[in-house]
Each structure stands twice: as C-alpha cells, then as structure tokens.
Amino acid sequence: MYKFLIRPILFKFNPEFVHKLTMKLICYIQRMPIAGGVARLLYRKEHPSLEREFFGLKFRNPVGLAGGLDKNGEAYNGMAAFGFGFVEIGSLTPKPQHGNPKPRLFRLVKDGALINRMGINNKGVKFAIDKLRSIKPEIIVAANIAKNTGSRDDQIAKDYDTAFSLLYDLVDMFVVNVSCPNVEGLTNLQDVSYLSEIMDGILDRRATMDEHKPIFIKLSPDVPNVQIDSILDYALRNGVEGVVAGNTTRKRDGLSTPEEKVNSIGKGGLSGAPLYERSLEMVKYIHQKSGGKLAIIGCGGIMTPAQAKAMLDAGASLIEVYTGFIYEGPGFVEKILKELDPPKKKKRKQAEAVVEEDSPAVIQNADTEILESNA
Numbered sequence: 001m002y003k004f005l006i007r008p009i010l011f012k013f014n015p016e017f018v019h020k021l022t023m024k025l026i027c028y029i030q031r032m033p034i035a036g037g038v039a040r041l042l043y044r045k046e047h048p049s050l051e052r053e054f055f056g057l058k059f060r061n062p063v064g065l066a067g068g069l070d071k072n073g074e075a076y077n078g079m080a081a082f083g084f085g086f087v088e089i090g091s092l093t094p095k096p097q098h099g100n101p102k103p104r105l106f107r108l109v110k111d112g113a114l115i116n117r118m119g120i121n122n123k124g125v126k127f128a129i130d131k132l133r134s135i136k137p138e139i140i141v142a143a144n145i146a147k148n149t150g151s152r153d154d155q156i157a158k159d160y161d162t163a164f165s166l167l168y169d170l171v172d173m174f175v176v177n178v179s180c181p182n183v184e185g186l187t188n189l190q191d192v193s194y195l196s197e198i199m200d201g202i203l204d205r206r207a208t209m210d211e212h213k214p215i216f217i218k219l220s221p222d223v224p225n226v227q228i229d230s231i232l233d234y235a236l237r238n239g240v241e242g243v244v245a246g247n248t249t250r251k252r253d254g255l256s257t258p259e260e261k262v263n264s265i266g267k268g269g270l271s272g273a274p275l276y277e278r279s280l281e282m283v284k285y286i287h288q289k290s291g292g293k294l295a296i297i298g299c300g301g302i303m304t305p306a307q308a309k310a311m312l313d314a315g316a317s318l319i320e321v322y323t324g325f326i327y328e329g330p331g332f333v334e335k336i337l338k339e340l341d342p343p344k345k346k347k348r349k350q351a352e353a354v355v356e357e358d359s360p361a362v363i364q365n366a367d368t369e370i371l372e373s374n375a
C-alpha cells in the first residue's frame with residue numbers, strides 16, 4: 001500500500017518538506033498512546049530469536065535507524081513503534097547549526113537513492129538533552145556526535161568531547177561521525193593523526209565515568225582499505241568497541257539516473273541502493289581484518305530484507321537503515337525481521353505424501369512445505 005499508493009503522492013513533494021512532515025507524524029505517534037499502539041500493533045515484531053546482547057545492552061532486534069533522520073532526538077520512541085531495535089539520534093553538534101543552504105536533499109528514484117548535502121543541520125546537544133530528560137527512551141538510543149561546521153582546527157577535539165560529556169548519562173552508546181561528506185574537511189578526520197586526537201579525548205573522558213558505554217567510529221565508504229586498516233588498528237589498541245560501516249558516498253558510479261540530472265544536483269552524499277555493494281564489502285573486510293574483535297554496525301544501501309540478512313551474515317552485529325525506510329515505508333523493519341526470523345518450515349509427513357503414489361500431482365505435493373508462523 002505504501003509503495004503503490006502513499007509513496008507516489010509523497011514523492012511529488014519536495015524531499016525535505018516530506019522529511020519534516022514524516023518527523024511531525026512520528027512525533028505525533030509518539031505523543032498519542034492510541035496512535036502509538038496502532039503503529040506498534042501493525043509494525044512491531046518481537047521474538048526471543050531476534051534479540052541481541054552486546055556490551056551489556058539488550059537489543060529487541062538488530063535493526064536500527066541510521067543517523068540523520070531523528071537529528072534532534074525528538075522521535076526515538078515513535079521510531080520504536082515502527083519496529084526498530086535501536087535508534088541513532090543526531091548527528092548532534094555542541095552548538096545548533098542550520099546546515100547548508102536549500103535545496104539540499106534530492107531523490108534519484110530510478111536508483112532507489114538519495115543525494116543529500118544537509119550539512120549536519122541540528123538543534124544542538126542541549127535541545128536533545130532536554131528531550132532525553134523529558135521523554136524517557138523505550139528503546140536503545142545511540143548518540144551520533146560531530147563537530148560544529150565553523151569550529152577551528154584547534155577546537156575540533158573539544159567539540160566532540162563536549163557533545164560526548166553532555167550526552168553521556170542520557171544515552172546508551174555513541175557513534176563518532178568523522179565521515180560526513182557534507183561538512184568541509186570532516187572526512188579528513190578519518191586520518192588517524194586527527195582521529196586519535198578526537199578519540200583519545202573521548203576515551204579518556206569515558207574512563208572517568210562510572211558506567212562504561214560503547215563507542216563506534218562511523219566510516220566513509222570512500223576511504224581506501226589501507227586507511228581502514230589503520231583505523232581498525234587504532235580501535236583495537238585503544239578499546240573502541242566498533243565501527244559503523246558506513247556513511248554516504250561522494251561517488252556517482254553506475255547510476256541509472258541520467259548523468260545531466262545527477263550533475264545538476266551537484267555535491268552531496270549518495271545513499272541507498274547504489275551503496276550496498278561497497279558497504280557489504282566493508283563489513284566483510286572489517287570483520288575479517290579485525291578477526292571478529294570489533295563490533296560492526298552494517299549500514300548503507302539496505303533496501304531489501306535479503307540484503308539486511310546478508311549484511312548480518314557477513315559479520316555485522318547490528319544493521320541500520322535510512323534510505324530503505326524512506327523508499328520501502330513504515331513496514332520495512334517488520335519485513336526485515338520476518339526474514340531474520342522466518343516461519344518454521346515443516347515437511348509434510350512422508351506417509352501423507354505417498355498415499356496416492358500413482359498420482360503425479362500428489363507426488364509433486366509431497367515436497368510442499370507447510371509454513372507455520374512462530375511469530
């Protein structure tokens with residue numbers, strides 16, 4: 001229904017307008033117990049086989065919302081009603097910022113993709129803190145943190161530390177965003193000489209806290225594997241729990257959308273279907289290189305339940321979706337969860353199958369499987 005009825009209407013409007021409308025609707029669902037109840041009934045699927053436990057955190061299921069949709073931490077409980085096992089809020093910067101001039105979000109429908117150059121527009125850490133204090137999370141919340149766009153080089157590590165310290169008591173885990181292609185110079189922070197300055201500060205800060213909370217570094221799909229190696233090496237040596245693989249890409253290879261249209265959009269990070277191959281490759285590479293010692297959140301281009309499963313099979317502990325949720329709609333997470341926890345299959349008893357041995361039609365039916373839902 002979403003894909004054939006609602007999406008064609010929504011996609012007639014400006015993408016950022018639809019984004020804001022969707023967030024308003026999800027905030028409404030969060031506030032209204034009846035609306036929330038209906039959404040939960042329709043979209044939430046719970047089963048012990050879907051649960052995961054990492055770093056002392058119990059995830060209802062391994063499917064999370066990627067950073068950038070609930071930028072300000074306004075709708076995490078509403079998102080929980082759509083079946084997510086965890087929600088990444090942010091990216092949050094110490095000070096509020098408007099991001100880049102509009103238009104800054106574009107759809108490439110033929111490619112099942114988006115291009116955005118939002119530029120980490122967000123209402124700042126303090127706004128999110130107020131929300132987290134007033135709306136108790138019913139779901140695991142990860143805070144994605146970043147520097148303010150205008151911060152000088154000597155202020156960058158301090159920005160991350162400020163966001164980290166202020167949010168520490170209010171969220172369950174952290175994602176350090178050093179891979180947004182839409183903020184000048186941010187992806188350079190993946191160079192270990194810069195990264196270590198940021199991460200050393202955060203790790204030292206964590207050491208002073210009573211509770212230990214996991215930290216993930218969010219990587220760009222555009223960094224070469226040799227650079228990934230040095231980040232993994234840093235992470236393993238310094239007690240970083242894991243990585244998010246990964247963010248949007250600057251590349252535009254292999255798109256079906258006409259080149260003129262892609263060029264007319266200009267700069268920005270590409271997300272959605274074209275990203276999948278590289279993000280899956282990254283997950284496999286990181287899993288193998290780290291010998292399974294780093295937790296991986298697989299993210300990028302997951303548009304089908306089978307792709308979600310393949311990402312987990314490749315070594316991701318958890319996965320995240322963003323563009324898939326926009327294209328596939330509110331039932332997307334539930335579809336993934338059905339793929340991860342399929343109905344049990346029961347072979348029809350052999351005896352039943354051969355009752356009428358001489359009938360070819362019945363012999364064919366002998367191989368039919370009876371599906372029995374374990375939901």
Ligand SMILES: Cc1cc2nc3c(=O)[nH]c(=O)nc-3n(C[C@H](O)[C@H](O)[C@H](O)COP(=O)(O)O)c2cc1C
Pocket residue numbers: 066067068069071090091105114116118120144177180218246247248271272273275299300301302320321322323324
């Ligand atoms: C409109 C938009 C805004 C985003 N904003 C952020 C952000 O603020 N911080 C971040 O780390 N990633 C951000 N992302 C990247 C996503 O979290 C995700 O890594 C990327 O879109 C790949 O996943 P997907 O193909 O499932 O969308 C954004 C993506 C989109 C489409």
